[in-house]
Amino acid sequence: MKLEIKDLYAGIDGKAIIKGANLSMKEGEVHVIMGPNGSGKTTLAKTIFGYPSVKVTQGDVLVDGKSILGLTTDKRAALGLFLGFQYPVEIEGVGFVNFLRASKEAVSQSQANMKELMKDIKVWSGELKMDDSIIGRALNKGLSGGEKKKAEILQMILQRPKIAILDEPDSGLDIDAIKVVAENINKAIEETGVGMLVITHYNRILSYMHPQHVHIMVNGKIVADGSKELIEKLEKEGYESFDHR
Amino acid sequence: MIDQSKFVEEALNEYHRLPEEGDSLYIRRFAPLGLDIDKYGSGRSDGKEDKVRKFYEELRENTGMSFDATVWESGCIVKDGNPAIRLVKFGDNEYGKAISNKLFRSGDDKYVAMLHATAKQALVIDIKDGMSADLKVLFAVVGGSLPMQVFVNLGKNARLGLFEWHASDCAKPCFSGTVRELRLQEGAACDISVLHNENANTTVLEHTKGTTSEGGSSTINFIYTGGNAVRARNSIEASGRESMVRVGELAISSKRQKFDLNTYVVNAAGGSEARLSSAAVAMQESTCYLKGFAVITNGSKDARSFVEEKGLLLDGMAKINSIPSMSIGENAVKATHSSAIGPIDQDSMFYLTSRGISAETAKRLMVLGFFSGPISGIRSGLVKEVVSSVISGKIRSNGEFGELPKLNAENVIWEGSREAGIEQHYKYRTEK
Ligand SMILES: Nc1ncnc2c1ncn2[C@@H]1O[C@H](COP(=O)(O)OP(=O)(O)OP(=O)(O)O)[C@@H](O)[C@H]1O
Ligand SMILES: [Mg+2]
Numbered sequence: 001m002k003l004e005i006k007d008l009y010a011g012i013d014g015k016a017i018i019k020g021a022n023l024s025m026k027e028g029e030v031h032v033i034m035g036p037n038g039s040g041k042t043t044l045a046k047t048i049f050g051y052p053s054v055k056v057t058q059g060d061v062l063v064d065g066k067s068i069l070g071l072t073t074d075k076r077a078a079l080g081l082f083l084g085f086q087y088p089v090e091i092e093g094v095g096f097v098n099f100l101r102a103s104k105e106a107v108s109q110s111q112a113n114m115k116e117l118m119k120d121i122k123v124w125s126g127e128l129k130m131d132d133s134i135i136g137r138a139l140n141k142g143l144s145g146g147e148k149k150k151a152e153i154l155q156m157i158l159q160r161p162k163i164a165i166l167d168e169p170d171s172g173l174d175i176d177a178i179k180v181v182a183e184n185i186n187k188a189i190e191e192t193g194v195g196m197l198v199i200t201h202y203n204r205i206l207s208y209m210h211p212q213h214v215h216i217m218v219n220g221k222i223v224a225d226g227s228k229e230l231i232e233k234l235e236k237e238g239y240e241s242f243d244h245r
Numbered sequence: 246m247i248d249q250s251k252f253v254e255e256a257l258n259e260y261h262r263l264p265e266e267g268d269s270l271y272i273r274r275f276a277p278l279g280l281d282i283d284k285y286g287s288g289r290s291d292g293k294e295d296k297v298r299k300f301y302e303e304l305r306e307n308t309g310m311s312f313d314a315t316v317w318e319s320g321c322i323v324k325d326g327n328p329a330i331r332l333v334k335f336g337d338n339e340y341g342k343a344i345s346n347k348l349f350r351s352g353d354d355k356y357v358a359m360l361h362a363t364a365k366q367a368l369v370i371d372i373k374d375g376m377s378a379d380l381k382v383l384f385a386v387v388g389g390s391l392p393m394q395v396f397v398n399l400g401k402n403a404r405l406g407l408f409e410w411h412a413s414d415c416a417k418p419c420f421s422g423t424v425r426e427l428r429l430q431e432g433a434a435c436d437i438s439v440l441h442n443e444n445a446n447t448t449v450l451e452h453t454k455g456t457t458s459e460g461g462s463s464t465i466n467f468i469y470t471g472g473n474a475v476r477a478r479n480s481i482e483a484s485g486r487e488s489m490v491r492v493g494e495l496a497i498s499s500k501r502q503k504f505d506l507n508t509y510v511v512n513a514a515g516g517s518e519a520r521l522s523s524a525a526v527a528m529q530e531s532t533c534y535l536k537g538f539a540v541i542t543n544g545s546k547d548a549r550s551f552v553e554e555k556g557l558l559l560d561g562m563a564k565i566n567s568i569p570s571m572s573i574g575e576n577a578v579k580a581t582h583s584s585a586i587g588p589i590d591q592d593s594m595f596y597l598t599s600r601g602i603s604a605e606t607a608k609r610l611m612v613l614g615f616f617s618g619p620i621s622g623i624r625s626g627l628v629k630e631v632v633s634s635v636i637s638g639k640i641r642s643n644g645e646f647g648e649l650p651k652l653n654a655e656n657v658i659w660e661g662s663r664e665a666g667i668e669q670h671y672k673y674r675t676e677k
Binding site for chain 1: 600
């Protein structure tokens with residue numbers, strides 16, 4: 001699978017937020033986007049998924065050469081895209097297991113094997129060092145910030161996407177948890193060959209991962225593409241040297 | 246001679262034009278004319294019993310639920326050998342007359358008086374001191390109209406679990422009216438669920454009065470899904486010291502349904518607790534009024550009262566009016582009320598659909614989620630499933646109601662259920 005963002009302009013309520021973003025990635029690749037607060041990283045991820053109030057004014061988002069902008073959010077996910085949220089939503093009364101089942105059935109277009117699903121949940125929540133009481137709970141309800149992030153990774157693993165966009169999977173995690181999450185992301189890449197687009201502010205999670213491509217986003221634009229060395233430059237100079245407004 | 250069906254139709258039309266019926270309507274339409282019960286579908290059984298039987302069988306097939314009593318306009322079948330439940334004809338004897346008078350005290354609601362004018366029988370559920378029973382009753386309106394009386398008397402420390410399924414299959418305008426009196430003696434406890442799933446030709450009139458003596462506890466859940474209109478006037482009282490009342494209202498309206506739900510929870514004694522939680526979902530062009538009212542009488546020291554009303558609007562034309570209110574005649578009490586109504590949360594919708602779940606399924610999940618609190622207040626697992634299935638079926642079919650649903654509670658969890666509960670749930674589902 002190939003995901004391309006081509007000269008994309010998008011905004012909310014008439015306010016331009018994404019201003020000419022370009023990015024291309026394939027299954028199996030690990031990409032990182034870094035950028036200052038408010039630069040539009042989350043909005044870019046939401047645009048890829050068709051968030052209702054984001055309006056694309058120019059450019060395109062393509063999967064395997066075909067535009068996905070005309071598809072509803074669920075259809076985009078069905079192509080094999082996954083979005084790990086920066087702020088996972090708490091949903092009253094919707095059970096975590098039933099939610100997972102519904103999403104699995106929707107993506108695979110077949111009835112889920114409950115026994116297998118329950119087993120997978122147990123195995124992977126164990127790997128992620130999560131309390132498996134999450135199983136009997138409502139979706140994200142009452143989970144701590146870090147637990148919510150782990151639950152996103154758990155969902156990503158269970159859904160087996162082809163390309164996953166993880167929006168700050170490390171924010172709010174303690175030092176040990178960051179390592180656990182990174183290891184599990186790596187495992188998913190190894191086992192399923194999923195492509196990753198990781199949005200982050202911190203080097204720590206990247207030290208456990210092997211990103212081949214690093215993109216810097218400033219003011220709605222990808223202003224630099226490169227390899228891991230870009231991160232070193234960033235650490236030294238901050239975002240200012242990338243901001244050519 | 247009046248043409249009954251035309252008369253009913255006109256009256257109902259008029260009722261529907263008014264969000265809240267005025268007395269003048271009642272006086273013009275009902276009081277002066279009176280209703281001729283024989284004309285109004287309560288004559289001899291004209292093949293209706295077969296229809297009821299079909300109803301019953303279908304329900305049993307679809308839900309696995311069997312009923313201890315089945316009541317229709319002109320008759321009642323009670324399962325053999327159940328001493329807790331019986332049918333009383335009003336005219337039959339002194340007892341029947343007493344029950345009738347008890348249920349229809351003067352000064353009561355005008356519509357109740359109208360029901361009185363047409364009712365001839367009451368279902369009496371009488372549990373002796375210290376005894377317990379678990380009953381399911383089907384009320385089926387199959388031809389005319391059903392003015393039904395239910396009289397529940399629980400002796401000291403008696404227990405009752407009761408599920409009422411109110412259904413109808415009328416081709417012409419009709420009403421499904423229930424007058425219910427609950428009387429709990431000291432230490433008695435009831436857990437009652439009343440499901441209204443009548444068809445579109447039916448107007449639902451629901452009228453319950455309850456008293457709960459010292460140390461007693463009344464849990465009543467009303468589930469409103471069917472009928473072209475529902476008019477509910479309920480008053481449940483925590484009458485004795487340390488008694489407890491919990492009333493749940495679950496309403497899901499669609500098309501042009503109009504629900505008008507007015508429920509009082511009353512603290513009438515010290516240390517008592519009364520709680521009303523109303524949850525309404527409105528689809529399409531439907532309207533739902535939630536008029537919860539908390540009353541704390543003078544002298545009810547340390548009473549606790551909670552009224553919570555919440556609403557979810559699924560369509561732009563749907564309306565929910567939440568009007569919680571209270572009257573407090575005592576200082577040393579704790580009373581809260583809250584009200585929250587809004588459309589489906591866009592971010593929740595986005596979250597679910599980003600996982601591949603279609604917008605329709607996401608909506609259904611969220612509606613069931615919205616109701617999960619009130620549903621978890623129902624104790625019986627089977628009743629939970631039935632209620633969830635009816636709600637889920639209503640959304641799935643884009644607002645159809647009055648059907649007999651198959652059990653399909655696919656996406657429901659109830660709050661507080663843990664792993665074991667869930668596994669058991671699926672085990673139960675797959676074994677069936
Ligand atoms: N719903 C919205 N309505 C109006 N403005 C919005 C909305 N969502 C985002 N924005 C604005 O768009 C800009 C980009 O926000 P976005 O969340 O994409 O940034 P980000 O790069 O993810 O930042 P962070 O690193 O803090 O997560 C911000 O200025 C933000 O205020
Ligand atoms: Mg962000």
